[in-house]
Amino acid sequence: MKKIEAIIKPFKLDEVREALSAAGVSGLTVSESKGFGRQKGHTEHYRGAEYQVDFLPKIRLEVVVRDDQADAIVAAIAEAANTQKIGDGKIFVFEVSDAIRIRTGERGDAAI
Amino acid sequence: MKKIEAIIKPFKLDEVREALSAAGVSGLTVSESKGFGRQKGHTEHYRGAEYQVDFLPKIRLEVVVRDDQADAIVAAIAEAANTQKIGDGKIFVFEVSDAIRIRTGERGDAAI
Amino acid sequence: MKKIEAIIKPFKLDEVREALSAAGVSGLTVSESKGFGRQKGHTEHYRGAEYQVDFLPKIRLEVVVRDDQADAIVAAIAEAANTQKIGDGKIFVFEVSDAIRIRTGERGDAAI
Amino acid sequence: MRNRISTAGAGRLVAAAAALFAAGTASAEDVLSAGDTAWMMTSTALVLMMTLPGLALFYGGLVRTKNVLSILMQCLISAGMMGVLWVVVGYSLAFGDGNAFVGDFSKVMLNHATPDTLAGTIPEYVFVMFQGMFAIITPALMIGAFAERMRFGPYLAFITIWLVAVYCPLAHMVWGGGILSSWGAIDFAGGLVVHMSSGFSAMAAALFLGPRAGHGKQPMPPHNLPMVVIGASLLWVGWFGFNAGSELAADGTAGLAFLTTSTATSTAVLTWVLVEWLHQGKSTVLGAATAAVAGLVSITPACASVTPGGAILVGFGGALICYVFVMIVKPKAGYDDSLDVFGVHGIGGAWGALATALFIAPFALPEGMTQGGQILIQLKSIGFTALFAPVATLVILVALRAVFGSLRPTEEDEALGLDQSEHSESAYIEAA
Amino acid sequence: MRNRISTAGAGRLVAAAAALFAAGTASAEDVLSAGDTAWMMTSTALVLMMTLPGLALFYGGLVRTKNVLSILMQCLISAGMMGVLWVVVGYSLAFGDGNAFVGDFSKVMLNHATPDTLAGTIPEYVFVMFQGMFAIITPALMIGAFAERMRFGPYLAFITIWLVAVYCPLAHMVWGGGILSSWGAIDFAGGLVVHMSSGFSAMAAALFLGPRAGHGKQPMPPHNLPMVVIGASLLWVGWFGFNAGSELAADGTAGLAFLTTSTATSTAVLTWVLVEWLHQGKSTVLGAATAAVAGLVSITPACASVTPGGAILVGFGGALICYVFVMIVKPKAGYDDSLDVFGVHGIGGAWGALATALFIAPFALPEGMTQGGQILIQLKSIGFTALFAPVATLVILVALRAVFGSLRPTEEDEALGLDQSEHSESAYIEAA
Amino acid sequence: MRNRISTAGAGRLVAAAAALFAAGTASAEDVLSAGDTAWMMTSTALVLMMTLPGLALFYGGLVRTKNVLSILMQCLISAGMMGVLWVVVGYSLAFGDGNAFVGDFSKVMLNHATPDTLAGTIPEYVFVMFQGMFAIITPALMIGAFAERMRFGPYLAFITIWLVAVYCPLAHMVWGGGILSSWGAIDFAGGLVVHMSSGFSAMAAALFLGPRAGHGKQPMPPHNLPMVVIGASLLWVGWFGFNAGSELAADGTAGLAFLTTSTATSTAVLTWVLVEWLHQGKSTVLGAATAAVAGLVSITPACASVTPGGAILVGFGGALICYVFVMIVKPKAGYDDSLDVFGVHGIGGAWGALATALFIAPFALPEGMTQGGQILIQLKSIGFTALFAPVATLVILVALRAVFGSLRPTEEDEALGLDQSEHSESAYIEAA
Ligand SMILES: Nc1ncnc2c1ncn2[C@@H]1O[C@H](COP(=O)(O)OP(=O)(O)O)[C@@H](O)[C@H]1O
């Protein structure tokens, strides 16, 4: 199994989720995060104090898939999340040693 | 070392933490996340606009343990987080290449 | 490639980010999390009801780097985040199977 | 200055009743005072502000995130339902002639009145609305006791019946010329009618419904303390209308009621903060906010009967007694009066009704009455209210359970939170 | 009691105009009443509170997190710009003699007045400020229609011109002795001048600017419902000043207006909640808050013309009609009146203006007028306002587009949110 | 209309003092006016609303999440402690006969008064409370200067002593018939007594305590700007009571004060927004909210002495001067007046006190006084306050440091936040 982690722009979440459903993914987990990268932040003003905001809101999406799905899923995310603009984000792939479904105790591919 | 990542129902956090303490874990990290899966979301109404909420609140728990602890820890989480209801969540296990305790610089098993 | 995950004290984030920039990192992702460990929590009072807060706010920082950068980056984080006080946090290192830049489709070291 | 207290036996209530019954017959009183009317319209607006947004925020901040909307909704619908009900029939049941226990239907739909009808020196329409705002807040005060665990439908049915069966009779008995008024009970602004009635009824409801799932095991801290403080602050501000408005005029007695209200409340805040410091090692914002409400409740029946010095004693005692109930008795006893309606309104209201006589100023003692005599009257009235309100409440709840099955949401819905299960809404949404 | 309604043809407007025109000449009316003045200063403060913080919170809670500050800023600058403009020239254009359509420059900078100048029984300065608060809230009401998509500069230019070109003339026509007043239109507190004018203008602006990016595809739920409820509550409380204050005195008619205002609003809340329950299976907090505003709008023109029973009908009808517009017509039609300014203020205001005549009480019908006649006058006035306001608004917007290029932010800025793009600020910061 | 200003030398203060000293002796003034009393009770409630919740929210929103409760608590306990202290001894020290510098103990516990005692045309109890609300807000204004870094115990001791040693004497000197009043200083609603005294004392405290850890290195943006805007809005609304209430009557001068208050504030908002736009490229919500307070402060001493046109100049100047201090001088100078108490209240108050004479209307100039003469008096009074308040404050703080050791929390506690370290509470909890 592989875990695919994607850092994407928040407004792309719905599209990506739909793309993943279409690609056969039945579960995923997301969390709010902030990213620092090539994409420029902005400056905020508070009574003359300038405040540089380097971290931009991103969605961190995690999905564990069977080895044979991994490439297709990566491609699906890359396509759905793409806006051709700096800051679109990254996808990282990791090996998963094991997976367990808490409710049933199922393990491995059956659990995801 | 192994990293065990569990996606659980929020109200189960306290029980899981106690089970982990009992199992000899001395540290762990959690973050808020939202999960999409078999568990049904719900519909919200705002002045006639319907708004489908597919993502449900989940806690994402991470704990790094010695290889020999891993099975026991997975079992402890699986037991404590189980409600026999859809949406109880998943546990994923990963290999950890290295661990460092920032305060002391200790590495490996000593660091966790 | 390696993914370096660090759990640090929130007020150290700016210093760590600067240290990473200095060490040649051009992107990273952070999220808010709560940690349980040796560092003591505190007690809150609400109309006579005591409420033990065991989880303390931490920043969870993730950065993917080339294999040859990994040691230097780990050292940079460990130095910048260190306050010599309990609760400074941990650094964990993982193998990354692949990385993709969404905008360009670049893969591997080129993507990070 | 026209001092109503000294001339009017048991105070305002008789004055009000007299004014009403006299309406239509010409008398020296029967001239509209623009000044009194200005103050009474202001007071009426202030009393609405106590419920919306005051109480809604105070209670809303105290519950968990998943239930804040259910509280807001319960306050809103109290203003909706009670606001209509009062005009249609409630006012008539409370202030119609009737008998010793309840009014009649002579003022249904306010058909007896025109813009020219006076109640004392103000338009009766203004008096109706002022009293109407009391009828809105009193049922809403109970919300805190069964917060986070009562369905919306049963709640709405409950407060509707409660207004007619508990509040209107009690208001009639105390303020409408009924039995407690004939005993000589002093309840200037509603220690019995508003606070004891809601506090003791709320306790009955809390026991009847049972504790929240997880009560006593799981911490349930307030989700938003600044919201609690805004609420308590607006309650304080609005309470000037509640108490000084109960004089129905802008005169020296109103001035006294205004001053004692604020002084007792300040004293209660200071007392609670210091006591908590000594007792717990630190004083809390939640404590200070609770203390403000405890002080306000305590001075409510007494506000026109005590000197400034007396107000300090009322506030001091109110803070101490409520502190003990909220911080010590409740945790020990284990009942789930979730937001301390009983500990603050029930106990504080009873204390205030007693303190009215304990610290009564010479000018406020009705002619021919001794202080000891007044103390006995107050105790009798407290006892009556402490029995009548919760018993009637239990009867209503038993009947409602027969109709609705359960008054509570399912376990699952309670865990999900009432905002979702009852209203399909989320309070806070961090949109993309 | 002096009943202005029954003696003054089309009501307050004529009374106000008469009082103003008579200023300087001695008459029996020309004596300051401290009571009336007290009530009018209170009312004025209440009407400011409707905008700041009432409306700001109501609208601010309804938008997405990234745009809440832009709403607050638009409300603040309305108080800034309109507040100055009104004193400098607006008041003169509305209440100066002028012609049938607009006032003149005779009262520019209020140079005609001193602290001794009266308007009826109150200082003219107080009348100026009371009316000034109306001039602050009316443009701000429109914000909801083009929320989340208008740049700050064009907005500021828009409301500035709109006040002079739409609001002042309309206020003159209805309240300043102009043409609608001579028709005999009854608009006690601003159903035409405030609510229809802003509601219909807002609709024009919403159509002119086009929908928000993502409208209809992407959900845009309110980011903070408790904020919406605080806003609606403060609107309710403040509205007592708006409506009962429009009598310009603390008398029986003010008392009537006070009572009908609250009764209609309670009825609207109750109605909406029950209708939504039947129609959608659940009732929502957002529905109840919206209903309160719909009820308040509906009763505004009618508040001194109907009995308590009539108020119930006005509130009931207002809730029903606004419900249909907000919940059914708008989603079907597909226009993006983001926060339902048209559905609530435009429609509710028109309903109220009609209901004024439909449910008019005998004592409120001008002498020599039949109810049928009054209905026709009201319809004519509604029609006039429904045409004049949006057409004038469109002309202004076309001109502004010529000056500013686009009135909207770039697509990117709209996605980022106006708080960042227009003001470089974030509403909420969880600092380390 | 009775124009107090023109007949009463240095204005309200003398009128108030005269009224008080005359209490008990029969005179034409000695009749209660229900209208004046209605307005003054309303004003008193409004001034409490300025502190709770107004100022609490304004300051609370400006600090970081971890310190918001400490601000709310400091405001609450000011209402607690000052509220009691004022009735017990403060009022007597300010308004007792005494000497040129301070009152006496003749009115301790208000034992001299009954509900029948008048101060002018209102019950003295109402006057006591109105002034008491000033005594609550003035110390609370200082909180902003040492926000996020003063322990609760030392703070409570500080404001308690400060009230007795700084506020009461100054109030006596200016309003109680003391030395500044005999100079002829005009300070209608508290430019010297409230704003300069708190602003300059706050600056002394900020310097004495030193900057927050991380000041100048780490950004410390406001954690909740909507909260700041609600606070500023309620300050604006409440300020009508503060300023127009200072006339102690509902008359033409109150009307003038009401109008100038709002006009100056609107002007200040507009000015700041435009200046910030030119200077920074964008205007901010925080700027607009700050401007509102700056405008309100500036007009406070002048509100009954200028025409509407004069009010525009006062507001314009106040916005400009405060802008320069807040946006340019403070960042350059590097001191940590955390929430700009000095820049807004100290500077704005001094500007207002001067502007009172600069733009004085003919009808407001005391008989026999030239404008030049009045300017000199105002300058002398400004100088006196600017010295007296901060010096006395420093003496108090030095003494307190001797008692408490440090007035600040430990470094660790400051990093953790005062909510936890001082009160063991969290403002916001996202429960499961
Ligand atoms: N090396 C990295 N490790 C972890 N996250 C990264 C890394 N580089 C970029 N990111 C994440 O990806 C986001 C987008 O990166 P950025 O450099 O702004 O644009 P792009 O992906 O288009 O080159 C960042 O905001 C950050 O969250």
Ligand SMILES: Nc1ncnc2c1ncn2[C@@H]1O[C@H](COP(=O)(O)OP(=O)(O)O)[C@@H](O)[C@H]1O
């Ligand atoms: N393949 C997956 N990858 C990552 N997270 C998943 C995956 N499948 C499920 N999850 C997480 O587990 C949670 C529970 O899954 P769900 O399908 O609802 O129930 P169950 O685990 O009982 O089958 C989801 O809400 C989601 O957060």
Ligand SMILES: Nc1ncnc2c1ncn2[C@@H]1O[C@H](COP(=O)(O)OP(=O)(O)O)[C@@H](O)[C@H]1O
């Ligand atoms: N085994 C672990 N797995 C995951 N996170 C851990 C683990 N141990 C500690 N942490 C994280 O590191 C933080 C610091 O650990 P703690 O034991 O308090 O101090 P120290 O790192 O100085 O020993 C914890 O709050 C937690 O977030």
